[in-house]
Structures are given as C-alpha cells and as structure tokens.
Amino acid sequence: MHAIFAGVDEHELVGELEAVGYDVTVVPDVANRPALEEAGVHDADLFVLTDVGQATSIPVAKDLNEDVRVVCYTDDSLPEFVSGQEVLSVDPALLDSATVAEELAA
Template identity: 70%
Template sequence: MKAVFAGSDTEGLADELRDRGATVGIVDGVANRPALEDAGVHDADVFVLTDAGQATSIVVARDLEPDIRVVAYTPDSLPEFVSGQQVLAMDPALFDAATVAEELTEAADTEE
C-alpha cells in the first residue's frame, strides 16, 4: 500500500503506516498539485490529510488520482465544498493512529 500524507503528524500516523508495511510519501508544506505529485499521489492508494485548512488538496488529489481513498484525520470539520467528495473523516481523539493505520492497511490488502 502507498499513502500520501499531508499536514502535521502529531499522532504518529505516518510511522504507524510504515510499521505496517506501507510506503508513505510526505507532502512538505502546502499540499498543492506539484507537492502532491512529488509525494507520489499518482500511484497512491490513500491520501491522508491532517489539516482541514488544506482541504482543497482533497479535490486536487482526486483530480490526479480518481480512485484514491481519502482520509481526513483531524478533529476539525472539513469545509462544505468537499462535502461531495467521499472522505473518511476520523477524529484523533476517537481513533488512535495505530487503529487507523491497521484499518487502512487491512483495507488495502483486501482490495488487492
């Protein structure tokens, strides 16, 4: 499984994904089109966003890779303009990073 990760990782989700065998591309800074491409969004299975302020990147990631699974791992609400996108929103206060990583990697294994 390959994931692209955008936003801060205070919960350690990127490391949890790596621990379960995932390749994780990290967006450094703003998750715009060039940054998503540099992080490997074209061949990613999952796009993880932890900063609701960068919600525009969800639309961009889907434009670049229409089948990508999007996970918003943030306590903040996403803006209404992404409400038409299929996004799995998870609050870190309710789901720890290990549980989220386990679910994402298991889901990717069953899809293959």
C-alpha cells in the same frame, strides 16, 4: 501500498502507517498540485490529511487519481465544499493512530 501524508503528524500516524506496510511520502509544505504530483499521487493508494486548512488538496488529489482513498485524521470539521468528495473523516479522540493504520491496511 503507497500513502501520501499532508499536515502535522502530532499523533504519529506516519510511523503507524509504515508499521503496517505503507510506503509513506510526506508533503513537507502545502499539498498543492505540484507537491502532490511530486509525492506520487498518480499511483498512491491513500492520501491522509491532518490539516483542514489544506482541504483544497482533496479534490486535487481525486482529480489526479480518482481511485486514491482520502482520509482526514483531525478533530476539525471539513469545509462544506469537500462534502461531495469520498472522504473518510476520523477524529483522533475516537480512534488512535495505530487502530486507524491497521484499519486502512486491512
């Protein structure tokens, strides 16, 4: 299972995803089209975003891989333009990173 992670990992979700079997590629800067392609979005199973300031990366990721599952792990609201996309939004205050990783791997 391959996951792409973009944003700050303040809740240590990358480590939890790796613990449940994901091979995680972290986008070091802005998750734009070239960065997502370099991270392997074409074959990714999961795209995790923690920075809603980079929400434009969601439709880009879905355009490059319509089957990629998108999860926003943040307490911020997603912009309205993303509302038409299939995005699972999870608030870290409600579910810890270990639980989220386990559910995503199931």
